Amino acid sequence: MDWTFNNDMPIYTQLVDKIKLSIVSGQLPPGEKLSTVRDLASEAKVNPNTMQRAFQELEREGLVFSQRSNGRFVTEDMEVIMEAKRAMAQEYIRGFMENMEKLGYTGEDIISLIRGGKEEDKQ
Amino acid sequence: MLGKLIKHEFKGSGRTMVPFILMCLGLSVLAGLSIRGMENLQDYGWFTVLFGIVIFLFVVGLMAVCIMALVVCIERFRKNLLGDEGYLMFTLPVSVDEHIFAKLIVSSVWFVVTWLVCMLAFVLMLLCNVDMIEVNWSEIGYVLNEVWGRLVDFGLLHIIAYILELLVLIFAACCVTCMQFYSAMAIGYSFSNHKLLLSVVFFFVINVALSILQPLLLSITGNAGVIDFMIESVENMSAPVTVHMILLGTFLYMLILFVILYFPTRLLLKHKLNLP
Amino acid sequence: MTATFECKGLSKNFGSTQALEDVNISIAPGRVVGLLGPNGSGKTTLIKLANGLLTPSEGEVLICGDHPGVESKAVVSYLPDKTCMPLWMNALQLMDFFQDFYQDFDRQRAENMLQRLGLDDRQRLRQMSKGTREKVQLIMVMSRKAKLYLLDEPIGGVDPATRDYILDTIIRNYDPEAAVVISTHLISDVEKILDEVLFINRGRIMLQASVDDIRQQYGKSVDEYFREVFKC
Numbered sequence: 001m002d003w004t005f006n007n008d009m010p011i012y013t014q015l016v017d018k019i020k021l022s023i024v025s026g027q028l029p030p031g032e033k034l035s036t037v038r039d040l041a042s043e044a045k046v047n048p049n050t051m052q053r054a055f056q057e058l059e060r061e062g063l064v065f066s067q068r069s070n071g072r073f074v075t076e077d078m079e080v081i082m083e084a085k086r087a088m089a090q091e092y093i094r095g096f097m098e099n100m101e102k103l104g105y106t107g108e109d110i111i112s113l114i115r116g117g118k119e120e121d122k123q
Numbered sequence: 124m125l126g127k128l129i130k131h132e133f134k135g136s137g138r139t140m141v142p143f144i145l146m147c148l149g150l151s152v153l154a155g156l157s158i159r160g161m162e163n164l165q166d167y168g169w170f171t172v173l174f175g176i177v178i179f180l181f182v183v184g185l186m187a188v189c190i191m192a193l194v195v196c197i198e199r200f201r202k203n204l205l206g207d208e209g210y211l212m213f214t215l216p217v218s219v220d221e222h223i224f225a226k227l228i229v230s231s232v233w234f235v236v237t238w239l240v241c242m243l244a245f246v247l248m249l250l251c252n253v254d255m256i257e258v259n260w261s262e263i264g265y266v267l268n269e270v271w272g273r274l275v276d277f278g279l280l281h282i283i284a285y286i287l288e289l290l291v292l293i294f295a296a297c298c299v300t301c302m303q304f305y306s307a308m309a310i311g312y313s314f315s316n317h318k319l320l321l322s323v324v325f326f327f328v329i330n331v332a333l334s335i336l337q338p339l340l341l342s343i344t345g346n347a348g349v350i351d352f353m354i355e356s357v358e359n360m361s362a363p364v365t366v367h368m369i370l371l372g373t374f375l376y377m378l379i380l381f382v383i384l385y386f387p388t389r390l391l392l393k394h395k396l397n398l399p
Numbered sequence: 400m401t402a403t404f405e406c407k408g409l410s411k412n413f414g415s416t417q418a419l420e421d422v423n424i425s426i427a428p429g430r431v432v433g434l435l436g437p438n439g440s441g442k443t444t445l446i447k448l449a450n451g452l453l454t455p456s457e458g459e460v461l462i463c464g465d466h467p468g469v470e471s472k473a474v475v476s477y478l479p480d481k482t483c484m485p486l487w488m489n490a491l492q493l494m495d496f497f498q499d500f501y502q503d504f505d506r507q508r509a510e511n512m513l514q515r516l517g518l519d520d521r522q523r524l525r526q527m528s529k530g531t532r533e534k535v536q537l538i539m540v541m542s543r544k545a546k547l548y549l550l551d552e553p554i555g556g557v558d559p560a561t562r563d564y565i566l567d568t569i570i571r572n573y574d575p576e577a578a579v580v581i582s583t584h585l586i587s588d589v590e591k592i593l594d595e596v597l598f599i600n601r602g603r604i605m606l607q608a609s610v611d612d613i614r615q616q617y618g619k620s621v622d623e624y625f626r627e628v629f630k631c
Contacts, residue, residue, distance in 0.1 A: 007620035010611035011591060041570050045563070046591045047431050048573045050611070127499045138487060203485070210483035214450050215500045216473035394454045398447075399481075 001027075003044040011046060015054035023063055023074055024085035034064060034072040124217045128225035135203065136195045140233055143191045144240050147184045151244035154181035155251025162255060181248070185241055192237040196230035197304050201322075205312040209398045219393045223305065223385070231297035281363040288370045295377040302384035303329055309391040333380065340379065401464040403428050403547050403578040404449060408458035411444055411602075418444040419602040421458070426595075428546070429575040433589055433610075434582040435621075436599035437629055442582040443480060445599070446551045449580075450477050463546055473502070476545035480552040480582075482532050486525040490518060490535060497539050509542035512568065530561040537565055541572045548579040554588055566592055587622040596621055598628060 001022060005014050022028040034040070037055060041048040055072060058064045062080045066072045075081065100110050157174035204212055204222060212222065249256070274282050307329055311322025353372070360368065402425040409422040419441045426432050434442050447453045448460050451467030462471035484493055490513055497504040513520065516534060524532055537553060550569070554562045562585075569579065570592055583589055590610060598605040605628065613621050 005591065007623060008614070008618045010614045012611055038571065038573065041573070042567055044591075045566060045570065047594055047610075048570060049429065049431070049594050050591075053611075124500070131496060131499065134492075135485065135487075207479075207481055207483050208485055210452070210477070210479040210481070211485075213452055214472055214475070214477045216469050217500070218469055396452055398452060 001044075003046075012050050012053045012057065015044065015046065015051060016057045019054065019058060020063060020084055020088065024081055024088060028074050030074055030076045030078065030081065032074045033070075034074065036071065124215075125221045125225060128217060128221055129229055132199070132225050132229040136199050136229055136233060139191060139195050140236075143184075143188050144236070147181075147188045147240055147244055148247060150177070150181040150184040151247040152251060154178045155248035158248070159252050159255070162252075181244070185244060188237050188240060192230075192233045195233060196226075196301055197308070199230070200226050200305055201308055201312075204392070205308060205318075205398070207399060209396070213392075213396060213398075219389055222392070223389060226305070227298050227301050230301045231294050234297040234300075235293065278363055281367075285366065285370070288367070288374075292370060292374055292377070295374060295381070299377050299380050299384070302381055302388065303333075306384045306388045309388040313391050313395040313397050315397060329384070333383075336383070340376075400427070402426055402461070403430075403463055404580065405461040406445070406448075406458065407461070409445075409448065409455055409460060410457040411441075411448060411453060412456050417602055419448070422602075422604050424597060424604060424607060426578045426580065428578055430594045431569075431573070431579045431581070431592060433586070433593040433596040433621075434580055434599060435584065435586055435596050435625060436582075437584060440599045441602040442599060443551055444602075446477075446549050446580070446582055449547075449549055450475060474546040476501075476540045476543040476548045478537060478540045478548075478550040478553055480555065482524070482529075482536065484524055484532075484536055484539070487523060489521050489523050491520045493524075493535070493539055497542070501543050503544040505542050505544060508572075509538055512538045512542065516564075530557045533557055534561065534564060534568075537568055541568055544574065544577075546577050548577060550579065550581045552583055553581060554583060554585055562588055586625050587620070590621045593621075598625065600629060 001018055003018070005011055019028070028034070034055075035043070037048050037051045041051040044051065055064065055066075059066065061084065062077065063075055063084055064072050065075055097110070105113065154177055157177040161171060161174050202208060204226070213219075304326065307326035308322045310325045311320075312318045314321050353368070356368070404424075404426040406422045406424045409419055410417070411419040422445065434445065436442050444453065448455055449462065449467065451472065460467055462475055465471050488496070494504075494506055494509055497509070498506055513535070516531075516538070518531070518535065524535065527535065533553075537550075540548065540550070548569075553565050553569070557565070566589065569581070573579075581589055581593070593610050595607060595609050596613070597607050610621055613619075613624055617624050619627075
């Protein structure tokens with residue numbers, strides 16, 4: 001996992017995003033056992049309390065669950081994972097749209113631009 | 124915790140002292156053998172020069188051990204408590220009193236050990252030549268017998284007590300000497316600059332102050348009638364008891380000096396510590 | 400719950416210079432707190448007061464509810480901003496020393512960390528590089544199961560690799576029951592491992608806040624925010 005952080009956002013939300021990305025992309029498959037808070041904190045070079053907070057957030061969203069004494073696991077509920085994936089996609093699209101609008105493009109222009117890009121890729 | 128401090132203090136100071144002591148004892152044997160060689164050598168070749176050098180080194184070695192005991196006493200306090208190592212020492216779960224006493228006890232032990240080593244060195248040197256010394260054993264036996272008789276007459280218990288009291292007194296004197304250095308450094312090092320220079324200055328100031336204090340103490344006790352009382356009591360005592368009283372008096376005097384030096388030192392180390 | 404480390408109206412002056420002025424802080428167990436301020440702002444003075452190396456001019460310092468003394472020293476693990484271990488000692492002798500004086504010293508932990516470092520036990524501190532000395536010193540300090548760790552400039556004057564090692568050692572030894580105070584002016588390096596920060600300037604505490612709160616509220620890192628607050 002890439003553990004670089006932006007300066008303008010809380011660290012724990014960035015941790016949530018990074019782990020979420022690993023889960024929805026399948027890098028952390030459903031049912032996979034997660035490393036301990038301490039190990040992950042050490043790997044990411046962050047405060048264990050911050051990592052803990054990120055996990056709590058992920059638990060709240062249902063993406064991971066903890067089994068007493070066994071540790072933490074990625075959820076096996078594909079519905080939840082897909083839902084998270086959709087939400088993330090929506091988030092990326094919103095950001096993308098914002099940037100495009102800053103460049104002066106509007107809805108239809110953007111779509112045709114993307115199509116054009118795809119055509120070029122094929123050729 | 125005092126025991127542990129003492130243990131580590133011995134480790135820290137023994138590093139310097141033990142090699143010096145061993146060197147001294149080694150040199151004493153070499154010097155003894157050199158003397159023996161000189162006696163046997165008829166022609167004065169360069170062997171004589173060599174032997175002369177060895178004997179000279181032996182004398183230097185003896186002086187070096189005595190000086191080192193003093194240097195170690197001062198440096199262990201200065202570096203270990205008032206230097207960078209002070210950060211480690213003063214954050215140990217140990218009281219300031221234990222720190223001072225550990226240093227005092229170990230330094231005093233080294234002073235006594237040094238003294239014993241010097242004596243042992245001479246004995247070793249003599250032992251190397253023991254066969255060359257003509258001894259009239261019967262005469263020595265006679266003298267020893269005589270001395271023993273006198274001691275028994277005087278009271279053997281008294282003699283043993285004197286030796287013990289004298290040892291305590293020597294130890295106390297060593298402690299007071301150490302405290303003079305410690306108090307001077309405690310004052311000098313509580314300043315931010317010129318710590319070492321100020322320590323030296325305060326060492327002399329303390330010495331002068333104590334020498335002024337001495338007659339002052341005497342006159343105070345004199346005025347209070349203590350001395351009259353003492354003379355009076357001594358007149359009523361037997362000779363052996365009088366000696367005990369003198370030793371006790373000297374000890375009490377040392378104790379007063381010690382207390383005068385100890386408490387300011389303790390206070391400074393506790394509240395005015397100024398680590399680099 | 401008693402705070403692990405607390406200052407109430409704490410002031411300290413050296414002669415006419417005021418090093419600390421009316422400091423009021425409280426640090427709970429399990430928190431990793433950065434004591435951040437420019438050079439000469441009073442960081443080291445505050446830490447020395449907590450260790451009982453200095454006596455307050457006014458106010459008080461409390462370690463788990465007690466004034467600094469023999470009891471508090473048994474539960475505080477202190478890393479000074481300079482090498483304080485006797486240079487003639489090697490790692491083995493240092494471990495013996497710590498084991499003798501601190502009941503909470505975990506020798507196994509120290510040995511594991513030294514082994515991970517690939518250090519020769521018998522090499523004297525004097526023969527080590529500055530970075531290695533700092534690491535060994537940190538290993539001794541972090542091998543105690545203390546209630547409060549006071550680390551004064553643990554990453555000052557060492558190369559980036561050593562810096563990473565030191566920060567990793569602090570994270571790995573994190574204990575939810577203990578508080579850690581790290582004083583530094585190298586904020587960007589420690590920011591990620593902190594829960595809270597204390598900004599200190601000219602002997603006064605300017606701010607006590609959580610790292611993520613600062614990032615959330617101001618949309619910038621603690622380092623950037625610090626530069627803004629302390630702009631010359």
